[in-house]
Amino acid sequence: MAFILKYVVKSEMASVKLPFLHTIFITMFQNAGMLLEASAVTFSRALLGFAIGAVIGVVLAILMSLSKTLERIAFPYLIISQMIPVLGLAPIIFNIVRDMNLSRIIIAAYITFFPVSVNMLSGLKSVDQEKKELLYAIAASKFNVYRKLMLPYAMPYLFTGLKIAAPMAVTASILVDMLGSKSGIGVKMLYSLYSSSMDIFWASVITSAILGIVSYYLVINAEHFFLPWQSGKEGETA
Amino acid sequence: MMNKVKNILWPLLFGIAFLALWQMGYVHKVLDLKPFQLPVPLEIVQTLHANLPKAIKDCGVTLSGAFIGMMIGSAIGFMIAVIATIFPKWGYGGLIIITAFNAMPIVALSPIMNLYFSTGMAQKIGVVTIVCMAAMAMNAYSGLNTLKPYSMDLMHSVAAERWVIFKKLRLPNCMPNVFTAFKINVAASIIAAIISEYFATSTAGLGFGIKDNLRKAEMAMGWSYIVVASLAGVLIYIVILLLERNVIKWHASQR
């Protein structure tokens, strides 16, 4: 940070390029109420988008792991799906659901699901053959194989995906704030950027970063809660 | 061989079927869209054909930015994962910073990058770099640290130095995770490059084309650029798959 500041100080537009930390914090403090309110809107939508996105991601990964053919068919299209910008996608989504607010949530989920899906799939595909054979040998149903083996095994992979997706959900939520929402960090960001209120802009950017960190910690805590055996094993492998 | 044919045939067949339905208007019927809202494939292809040299040039601009940014971003992400592995105290902070960057939307990053870089290419690379760091950092970190039981003992027993352990154990061990990250980053880098172009100085690139045309109701043109981006994405994904198959043929996922 210090380095950047030093470098920036030399430049003419110093305070625009990267305002001094104290000015950002003063701005954040002065606008704490507004930022908190906006954060609440953005974060709650991020949570919702994240939850839906994570579920979709997991379900897609499970489906793709069930059938190699399906994976072959679906994966390229999942990549394609991620290539469609919101600008092109939003009207289509709206036309399907016919509700702007719901569209926003769907778009947030749509942006979030991909890393979850990829990581989960890679976890499901990494299961050792012998572990699968144990269940195969007693003709466990697919359902049981997933419940007792594949899903628990892929959990650490899933959580890696969630750690990527959680801050992305904040990103997504901010993006959909900009789809004509009236409140949220994204709105503050956009308005301040386009009206050259750089202090507020940077304050919103920092706020979004903080939201990202918070979301990350939530995932980490969930991981410790759900995967106690993971922490036990670390001692051994470290 | 049969398998390889199948690998390509299935998704292709599916795609063709979907395109046919789209062309025949069923997609529009289901989504209640007019052709001028979402053009039909033939129209997109015709537009693309008429505009091919420019589309290819724009594609080159976007892809090269996406690719360079992805490489730099992945490299940084990987480095952070390495630091977090070697100096857990420090590195943890690094992972947090990456998370913070990951929570900044492209639409905010792009103007920020405009402040730092004056050319569209540099701005694009800057944005893509930041967008690609997190997936690599998280995946590489987990790959570098989730070692099979006792594999570390072998290293310790011959007093391997840290960097040797890193090179001979951690690094190969994390390759599958690195590929997972690349799969995410293929998609992330291209879309980030595209969106960064909405706000770039330059008027070249797929992103500019998409935004400019979709705004101006040139839907076929806009969508033809989306198609180009998609094809490029899938192509790079296939390259990653082929690499993966060769580099980690020992891994459970490849059997």
Add this chain to the structure above:
Amino acid sequence: MSETQIQVKDVSMVYTNNAGEKINALDSVSLDIKEGEFISLLGPSGCGKTTLLRIIADLLQPTDGEIIIDGQSPRDIRIKQEYGIVFQQPVLYDWRTVRRNICLPMEIMGVPKKERTSRIDEKLDLVGLKDFGKKYPFELSGGMQQRVGIARALALNPKYLLMDEPFSALDEFTREKLNEDLLEIWGKTKSTVIFVTHNIPESVFLSDRVIVLTPHPGKLAAVVDIDLPRPRRNELRDSPEFFEYVAKIRKCFQEVKM
């Protein structure tokens, strides 16, 4: 206990790896196993014992030949959940405690909860891990992990029990005790047992018949009927007949290795 129950007909297995190289693991093995029989497979390391077991268990498709069990395919038997398998490696799920690892197949087969608990207790006791039920696999020694795998298969009372070197990581005394216990259980459940081992006395002690395979590729080298009276107790190991059988099989083995 007389009809042919498992027919191994001309089974061959050739592994092909990514590079297209082939490893010939089994070559035209034929074998008839009777209902309730206790069969041991012996053979040098890498001769295809595990491969054969896996083919019988429908975990692997032979490249040639077929297996018929009770007039059905291995697949049918597997679907009917009639196999119990002890793998060469313990194959425990890291995230489950010892008890819950043993419990797993029973959960899937729908054994009622109470029954499960009592079977787990019983089998934990059998393999000497009473105090370790709540531990996770990484807290166990190698031999203890292997015993969990044994307890898990035995808890199923399977109709077909396939065991791949189950006792190799155990000390002689634990091993001999478990040999006896196994026979006792087998006497009650009347399972058909296919037992892979490297320990010739063990194979003699346990089996009705001992099958010796040749190395590279695995072929049937010898089949030795063990006509020792049952029930067998460990004292039997000191008897001259026992020694004779051991010597005989050792000789077969030695010839095979040439």
Add this chain to the structure above:
Amino acid sequence: MSETQIQVKDVSMVYTNNAGEKINALDSVSLDIKEGEFISLLGPSGCGKTTLLRIIADLLQPTDGEIIIDGQSPRDIRIKQEYGIVFQQPVLYDWRTVRRNICLPMEIMGVPKKERTSRIDEKLDLVGLKDFGKKYPFELSGGMQQRVGIARALALNPKYLLMDEPFSALDEFTREKLNEDLLEIWGKTKSTVIFVTHNIPESVFLSDRVIVLTPHPGKLAAVVDIDLPRPRRNELRDSPEFFEYVAKIRKCFQEVKM
């Protein structure tokens, strides 16, 4: 071949898991090992043999007591790269072929390339895996994987060779052959060998001294000097002295188990 080289002084090990539960694995074990000695560790499964080996190898810190080797700490010895270890599990790196797995520690120690190649060839031949150098671990049978681990440790000609049940997955004949081979190598390299096994005849055949541990927690139960002439060949196994030792140790063991 007379001075005390490895001193195990009152070593205790208590494992504590996340829940705070303690497992007492070793209780005040003391032992002096002479330079160039061949020592076997025997003891029931779970008694702490692997634990002791790992402590000697500086892979685990004892909760009490200490180890002194040539006046130095195990750490010093480890840093000097004087250990060669065969683990109870094969511990192969999935991404390396058989040859490159054997090569790995030599790479780290900086053995010149040519030397490495010739040692790999030699040891691959020794363990009977000449044709499998280019295979990946998943293409090997259980016993073959274990043999790769053995070849890897032997290729180092280590000053201290620690072997944890190296031959448990091998058939009797491969085992006996490798027993002889091992003694031959040992005769040349003059390594100090600590050898964990469950096979009493094997321990007698190989060792200068056999150490028997008690279960839960592991304590020294008996130390038996094996005064059989060297060089030893497999014929020795039929000699009455050999039987006597085996019987003697078996008795110790049995008493221990009570």
Add this chain to the structure above:
Amino acid sequence: STESASASETTTESSTSTDTPKEMDKMTIQLKWLPQSQFMGYYMAASKGYYEDEGIDIEILPGGSDIIPEQQVYNGVADVGVTWVSSLLKYQSQGWELKEVAQVFQKSAMLLVSKAETGITSPEDLVGKKVGSWFGGNEYEIYALLEANGIDREKDLELVQQDFTMNQILNDEIDAASAMTYNEYGLLLESGLSDADLNVLDMNDEGVAMLEDCLFVTDEWIAENEDLFVRFLRASIKGWQDACADPEAAGQVVYDADQSVSLEHQVYMAKEIAKLVTPEGFDPAKIGYIDMDAIQQTADLAYKYGLLTEPAVLDDTTITSKYFEEATK
């Protein structure tokens, strides 16, 4: 769609609206950009209760860079939209059944601004320079300006994209920037430059003005809601009249509706907007009047410089003064 965020309106309206039991017609207007004084008329009308008086429960949807009003209205997200005439003409030419129903801005607000030291005082001076545009339909006035002055836009200068900040010109990365009189120009002034530091090329003066903010609807919607729309227009015009009469107050109203842009900026914008909606000599009673000559010029320029591939159809399928006349009767 009910917005949780309509809180901002309830704060301004609640005093009057809580005790009106009357059945209200819901209506939604989609702005072209963020809530700002550019749209002060609607905010004014809402705040003064004019919509309520007409029995309308109005919802004002802000725009943004990913929002295209034509698409929003066509898809039914909003009932009425604000957009630029040229943009609307383009959509109409592509088959979107949209209809212009009122023309709020009578003049173009588009400027090309440059720092005085760059010396760009006439269009010819743009040769060899870097000129910024937002594109996406906003570039045609510049095209017209250039070609009318014999400048080849491909060869003689470099057209670059502007993000929506003014940083590029402040940083001297470009020589001339697109700016709206009411917004970007004001941002430059607020950043410390004065009128004297800036040279301006005004599209109106150069004879290449294209009309901007207008109101439009879908044919389908208007067919069923003629009366509602007329009421809406009447209220809106009243709002605009009040706003243009007292821009200071209008700026305050807009600022109250959305806090994140400074009050001074909103007031500045309000004053500039007033000049566009009621230019000198324009009768405030006629706010919303559709000047077909100006429309025709916009359409001609759009066709001539490539936005449209064929001349625009300007008849009552695409544009109508019917409701305006009804509302101002």
